[in-house]
Amino acid sequence: MEPVFERLQSQHVVLNVPGDGFKSCLESFLGTLESRKVLTQAQRKALATELLSREAMGGTGIGRGVVLPHAYLKQMPEPLLLFARLHHSVPHTSPDALPVDLVFLMTGPLDSQSHHLSSLARLVRLLHDNQLLEDLRHADSDSAVMEALHAVERRHV
Numbered sequence: 001m002e003p004v005f006e007r008l009q010s011q012h013v014v015l016n017v018p019g020d021g022f023k024s025c026l027e028s029f030l031g032t033l034e035s036r037k038v039l040t041q042a043q044r045k046a047l048a049t050e051l052l053s054r055e056a057m058g059g060t061g062i063g064r065g066v067v068l069p070h071a072y073l074k075q076m077p078e079p080l081l082l083f084a085r086l087h088h089s090v091p092h093t094s095p096d097a098l099p100v101d102l103v104f105l106m107t108g109p110l111d112s113q114s115h116h117l118s119s120l121a122r123l124v125r126l127l128h129d130n131q132l133l134e135d136l137r138h139a140d141s142d143s144a145v146m147e148a149l150h151a152v153e154r155r156h157v
Contacts, residue, residue, distance in 0.1 A: 003150075003153050004081070004119050004122045004123050004126060004153065005081065005146075005149040005150065005153060007079055007080060007081045008081045008082070008083060008146070008149065010142040010143065010146060011036050011038055011142075012033070012038060012080065012081065012082045012083060013082075013083050013084075013142035013145045013146065014029055014032045014033065014082075014083070014084045014085075015084075015085050015139065015140075015141075015142070015145070016085065016086075016087045017029045017032070017084045017085065017086045017087060017103075018087050019086065019087070019090065020090070021090050021091070022055070022067070022090050022091070022092050022100065023052060025084070025086050025090055025103075026048065026051060026052070026069070026103075027048060029082075029084040029103065029105075030044045030047060030048050031044065033082060038080070038082070040075075042075055043073070043075045043076060046073050046075045047071055047073065047075075047076075047107055050071040050073060051069045051071050051105070054069065054070075054071060055069065055093075058093070059092055059093025059094060061092045061093050061094025061095070061100055062094065062095070062124055062127065063094050063095045063096040063098065064096065064098065064127070064133060065089060065098055065099065065100050065101045065102055065133070066094075066100065066102045066103075066104070066127050066133070067092055067094070067100045067102070067103050067104075068103075068104050068105075068106070068120065068123065068124070069103065069105050069106075070105065070106040070107065070116065070120065071107050072107065072108055072109065072110050072112060072113050072116070073107065073109070073110065074109065074110055076107050076108050076109050076112075077109060078108060078109065078112075079106070079107070079108030079109070079112045079115065079116060080105075080106070080107050080108060081104065081105070081106055081119075082103075082104070082105040082106075082107070083102075083103065083104055083105070083145060083149075084102075084103040084105070085101060085102055085103075085136060085137065085139070085145075086100070086101045086102075086103065088101065089101040101137070102133070102136055102137070104123060104127075106119065106120060106123075125156070126152050126153065126156060129152050129155065129156065131151075131152070131155075132148055132149070132151075132152040135148035135151070136148055136149075
């Protein structure tokens with residue numbers, strides 16, 4: 001089974017994302033990824049538009065402070081997994097009504113949706129690991145985030 005976090009690289013990890021709501025946090029997160037050259041300006045704009053549109057139709061919160069927004073666009077040449085930990089929790093639609101502070105964003109070209117569905121399902125299962133959530137919330141660097149993610153995959157082979 002392909003590791004879920006295989007496509008996540010350290011420059012895809014953004015910690016302490018500022019914002020006073022999910023929209024402003026998402027925009028800050030995507031802006032940081034653009035400044036790191038992970039996304040182009042056109043990709044950032046298209047992704048923000050699509051993600052906010054999808055969130056308006058129904059939130060992608062899965063509970064326990066985690067949200068999994070995802071969008072597939074012609075502007076995206078390859079699948080990406082991106083991670084943000086927000087500076088503080090913000091209100092968001094989720095089954096348990098808890099605010100969110102952890103964001104796993106999946107994106108890619110239009111033809112990557114079927115591959116992402118299996119990755120999304122595995123990611124949801126891994127995010128039920130209490131140790132992972134604790135490690136992500138206390139990570140002080142992108143390398144600590146990466147280690148926590150690889151450790152959960154080793155625990156759930």
